[in-house]
Each structure stands twice: as C-alpha cells, then as structure tokens.
Amino acid sequence: MRVAPRNTEPRQVDRAIAGIAAAHDGRYSIDIHLKYDPSATERFAETHVRRLEAIRRATGGVERKPNGTWIIAPGHLERVGGYERQRARAEPVAVDKLSSMPLEQQVRFDGATWIDRELVAERPAAFRDSGFGREVQEAQARRRQWLMAQGLSHEEQDRIIYRANMLSMLRQRELNRVARQLSDELGLTYTEARSGDRIEGTLRRSIELASGKYAVVKKSREFTLVPWRPVLERHIGKEVSGIMRREGISWTIERQRSGPSVS
Known part of the structure; x- marks a missing residue:
C-alpha cells in the first residue's frame, strides 16, 4: 500500500480523457483511445475507463452507453476537480493498492510482478530507507538476483541491464x-x-x-x-x-x- 496526501487537481488520465473526447464529439472508449494514440496499450486505456467508472458511481457526472462508449461533456476537468475536492474532505489521504501479491511472494514469483515494473520504470517510486520502504528495497535486491539467475538481466559496469522483453x-x-x-x-x-x-x-x-x-x-x-x-x-x-x-x-x-x- 502507498499512503499520501490526496491531490485535488485533475490527473493526467483526466486530461487525456478530456482531450480524446474533445477530438471525437465528446465520446471516449478504449477503441477510440487506441486509434487516437497507437502507442497506447489496451491495459493503459483500461485505467482511463476505471477512472470514469469511479467518477460515474460517485457523482453521475459522466454517462456510459451500453456499448461501452462514454459521453464526456464540456467542463469535464472542472467536474473532476469538484469530485477530488469532495473526496479530499471525506478522505484526506489516498491509499493506493500497489499489488494484490505480498511483497515476499514476489521475490521468486515466476511471472511479471509489481517489483519488476518498478525495476524497469522510467521514473520508479522513491522509498524511504526505513520501515516498509526498506522492505521494498531489500525485496528489489533479492528480485534482481533472481532475475539474473533466470537470464532475464545481467550486470554491466556496476549497472543491472534488463532484457527489453523481460516483462512480456x-x-x-x-x-x-x-x-x-x-x-x-x-x-x-x-x-x-x-x-x-x-x-x-x-x-x-x-x-x-x-x-x-x-x-x-x-x-x-x-x-x-x-x-x-x-x-x-x-x-x-x-x-x-x-x-x-x-x-x-x-x-x-x-x-x-x-x-x-x-x-
């Protein structure tokens, strides 16, 4: 779990939804997203749908059609800001579930884990050198050793180089x-x-x-x-x-x- 003060500003996901909808007569869907941005993956687009679903359940501020298309009205970002301020009053801090798998289990798990995604991320999360943060750092170090033993990474000039297709x-x-x-x-x-x-x-x-x-x-x-x-x-x-x-x-x-x- 990650705990942090709740941000009341619209997120990048909200701005992306608003931008795509503005270019498609106020409509948003996974298919529209993938055609608009060919570099996006379906899994990435699904995070946008989950965001819309959360807003719909809480405020009814967006409409979902039976075919999965969302109707995004003008002023979407203003409504999102109101939604976030409402959440901040009720829950001043945000708790994010990083993975359903316990940290210890991820160390030797033969599959793509949250630790792996952090290891290859362009901007990995920063963890404190105490408490849970230290546990994460220790788990990452042990996971690196496992990945090298599996031939999925190697050490080069004091750096760990991961195979380009490691996650897949x-x-x-x-x-x-x-x-x-x-x-x-x-x-x-x-x-x-x-x-x-x-x-x-x-x-x-x-x-x-x-x-x-x-x-x-x-x-x-x-x-x-x-x-x-x-x-x-x-x-x-x-x-x-x-x-x-x-x-x-x-x-x-x-x-x-x-x-x-x-x-």
Whole structure:
C-alpha cells in the first residue's frame, strides 16, 4: 500500500480523457483511445475507463452507453476537480493498492510482478530507507538476483541491464502455467491467442493474474485466455467474438445467438 496526501487537481488520465473526447464529439472508449494514440496499450486505456467508472458511481457526472462508449461533456476537468475536492474532505489521504501479491511472494514469483515494473520504470517510486520502504528495497535486491539467475538481466559496469522483453516473457510464463492448470480443470485443450486470430466462444469467467486480468473464452473442445476488458463484466455466460490484435480485442457480445449485439 502507498499512503499520501490526496491531490485535488485533475490527473493526467483526466486530461487525456478530456482531450480524446474533445477530438471525437465528446465520446471516449478504449477503441477510440487506441486509434487516437497507437502507442497506447489496451491495459493503459483500461485505467482511463476505471477512472470514469469511479467518477460515474460517485457523482453521475459522466454517462456510459451500453456499448461501452462514454459521453464526456464540456467542463469535464472542472467536474473532476469538484469530485477530488469532495473526496479530499471525506478522505484526506489516498491509499493506493500497489499489488494484490505480498511483497515476499514476489521475490521468486515466476511471472511479471509489481517489483519488476518498478525495476524497469522510467521514473520508479522513491522509498524511504526505513520501515516498509526498506522492505521494498531489500525485496528489489533479492528480485534482481533472481532475475539474473533466470537470464532475464545481467550486470554491466556496476549497472543491472534488463532484457527489453523481460516483462512480456514473465507474463507469458505465468499465462502458460495458469493455462495448463485450467486445461486440467476444464478438461479442454488450451489454444494460445495470437495477433490476427478470431476469438469466438462462451465467456466463462475472469481470472486474476499477477500481470493483469484475463477472460476465459470456451469453445466445445478448447479454450483460450485473452486480456480482460471492463465491458465484459456484465456478459459472463454469453457468446463473444472478436479479433485479437497487439493492443487487445474489440469484442462483440451476443445478447442471444440470433439477437442484437454490442461491441
């Protein structure tokens, strides 16, 4: 957990939402975001959706359409400022959950962890040399040793050099391991989703991994795991289809097999 005084100014995520919506007739969605900024990832865009959902629940100041598109009215940043000031009066400090996995468990975990993301971050968080801060520093040092033993980093002139694809390799390791477990549980063959593949089947459930949330999509004899999107929450058990791409999937969700759908 990270504890800090609550900032009442709009965040960068709010400014990004307002800017994208202004360029798209007051509309915002993950698909719109990814087309507007090709360098953005689906996971990054999902943080913007979670922010909008929190504001909607607290104030009703934004509107979400059934297809997952958000209507962002002019003056959005002013409303966000009011929302933050209201929160600051009720909760003067902000507590952020950094990871659901205990720090000690992350040291030797065969998957992408919060420690890894901090180690390769352009601007990693600063920790005090006491209490929890010292625990983090010690865990980071032990994680560095584990990563070097795994061949994912090496020391060069008193610096640790991490492999460029280290996080993606660790994510894939965890995904493969969980897929094998699910294959035994479901009695189905696991099929890896690759860019360009069409994903079709029944949305069974979600699973939470250290690297993020995934959807379990089942066909008659096989299943696949694909990145989760918040719009899927209300559609467990329904037929879904979409095209896998680098940034994620643009889903189509069937209300009935022969009925209308939303994406």
